[in-house]
Amino acid sequence: MVSDKAAPTRRTSPRDSLFLSATIRRPEDTAEPVPVRVRNLSAIGVMADFNDVASPGEVVVVTVRGIGSVAGKVAWIKRGRIGINFDVEIDPLKARRPVVRRAPQRPL
Numbered sequence: 001m002v003s004d005k006a007a008p009t010r011r012t013s014p015r016d017s018l019f020l021s022a023t024i025r026r027p028e029d030t031a032e033p034v035p036v037r038v039r040n041l042s043a044i045g046v047m048a049d050f051n052d053v054a055s056p057g058e059v060v061v062v063t064v065r066g067i068g069s070v071a072g073k074v075a076w077i078k079r080g081r082i083g084i085n086f087d088v089e090i091d092p093l094k095a096r097r098p099v100v101r102r103a104p105q106r107p108l
Contacts, residue, residue: 020095022048022064024082027071038064039081043089045072050082060084066094 020041023033036048046062054060054074062084063069072086 020064022046022062024048024050024052024054024060024062024084027059027061033061033063036082038095041092041095043086043092045075045083045085047081047083049080050077051080054082062086064095066097067091 020038022036022038024036025031025033034050034052036050038046038048040047041064046064048062054077056074056076058074059071060074061069061071067090070086070088070090072084075083075085077083
């Protein structure tokens, strides 16, 4: 028998769909961080394109422009994507703020 009720979702925080460059690294690793493309970002996690090796439960550090480096645990990996739950909440709107560059001052 099929129920008319929708299956409950495991998402507990609103997510922003976007495309941002970021990096992922292991905390103890001295190798270069792996570049990734963030597909969605919330206060408690991130989903990104990822073509490296990691395991669910593994601790990683995600670095996103406007936010900085945030530690978290790999929640899942599937078909070239990775889901990471952050250890602390972030403000995802900071990643959307434009990078402001000051124009060089000209002598008067």
